[in-house]
Amino acid sequence: MNASVDTFASHETALQALRDALHARLSQLLPEGHERDLVAAAMREGTLAPGKRIRPLLLLLAAQDLGCPAEQPGLMDLACAVEMVHAASLILDDIPCMDDASMRRGRPTIHRQFGESVAILAAVALLSRAFGVVAEAQGLTDACKAQASAELSRAAGLEGLVQGQFRDLSEGAHSRSADAIVSTNTLKTATLFEATLQMAALAAGASHEARQPLRRFAQDLGQAFQLLDDLSDGCCNTGKDIHQDSGKSTLVAILGPEAVRQRLQTHLGRADEHLSCACGQEAVTRGFVRAWFDKQLTMLG
């Protein structure tokens, strides 16, 4: 085994350990699922079903790059709160009056498993729980909790995920400009990445100066992420409905897949520069982002 393969293997092992720790803590923070408590069961299924966990991993890695001790217990709780907000948004995006999706993460969507009313209640309960987890995170200062809660509120609400979903619903079926799509992609993806990175910076006690490039990193990363998502539509290994975006006005539909791949690489390059600026050349997060996108793009073929 040569050195680079060895390094890659040890990174993968470290990432898997983080994923396992995230899963274990999420499982603790979620309510126990009893036979009669369908909402609790839906909360668990919506959050614990195998996912990429890119947001909480980013939070943990970036916080460590910024100098936060790995053993800070509140860090894992912030990461879990972000994943809960993400899971809530996926449950809601999938319901019949939104995208009406039937598959997610390789399994039937939550409303198909538990019914629509339970799915909506589970999403609301996950969102509420996320703010509770932030408020009660151990080892963080109250000032950090208040600022983290404000960041999460902006990302989840009308300035973030909600507005992104609304625009996608109201404008997605009509022809729209590339700029309009980029703006919607920012709301749908970049705002929660932004909150994720800001929460990492808050836990690490990073300076205001270090936090600005992290906002720019999140913007470029969000664009890259959404472009990857659009490129993946039509592939059969995403765990989601195939051709869910069919008839939707996406950048792939307007510019074609090759131009979108180039755009994605441009955003990744810029994201990497911002990340170096915030966390330094040696940042573990840089390697994680590059390897993650390389792997996903290779799978697309």
Added chain:
Amino acid sequence: MNASVDTFASHETALQALRDALHARLSQLLPEGHERDLVAAAMREGTLAPGKRIRPLLLLLAAQDLGCPAEQPGLMDLACAVEMVHAASLILDDIPCMDDASMRRGRPTIHRQFGESVAILAAVALLSRAFGVVAEAQGLTDACKAQASAELSRAAGLEGLVQGQFRDLSEGAHSRSADAIVSTNTLKTATLFEATLQMAALAAGASHEARQPLRRFAQDLGQAFQLLDDLSDGCCNTGKDIHQDSGKSTLVAILGPEAVRQRLQTHLGRADEHLSCACGQEAVTRGFVRAWFDKQLTMLG
């Protein structure tokens, strides 16, 4: 005009001033409604449409009874956050896959005005905004904000409003015991009253000892409030659908209206004792609760 009428009139004037101030601050804290931003418009309509505002009024009055200066700016923000959570829960309770209600506060329900997807997104955005308002409330300590956020999270989520709505949906149509109904009523109503009173106590810097009777007050008040709501079903001046509870297993259906009125008075009496214990004999909140219920019961005839 005799003294008691005069006192009543001045109380009414003071309450109306608080309601006006609440409306003004809510309007500031909510996003501006633009023609194309239906979610913002739905958030405003769901929150600003004329309501009783009993939760935020209770928060403001109880905090003052507990020694919090009326000019504390964060107090009004906490009151607005509670009203936003309440408004979000009403929007969701009314949608087709929940209670499928057509009227609320004398107007068509939010999903009838804006469509189901916008209604759900508005509720999620209101819930998110509520936590942001708490996190950014001016003049409160970070410790107070974190604890207030934790209280609100419990009340809104699986241990509170979500569970209450789930039980109402899953058990309401079947015959259930009086105990089961009381337990569901607690989740539906008492938990948010409890968070409301705890937030008042936190803003006032009340001791742990003063906070315990406030929890008991909230429990009895919540039961009284839900019983009043059940008694009101079938009346035409509630602003809601008439006979929305028809076929539902309520205490009025099991025990009859007279026994429910007696039970309501028992809860009110106990609530008053707990309130005196927490806030003293002279508490303004005592008079407010008594006058409010007297007025509602008189309207029922």
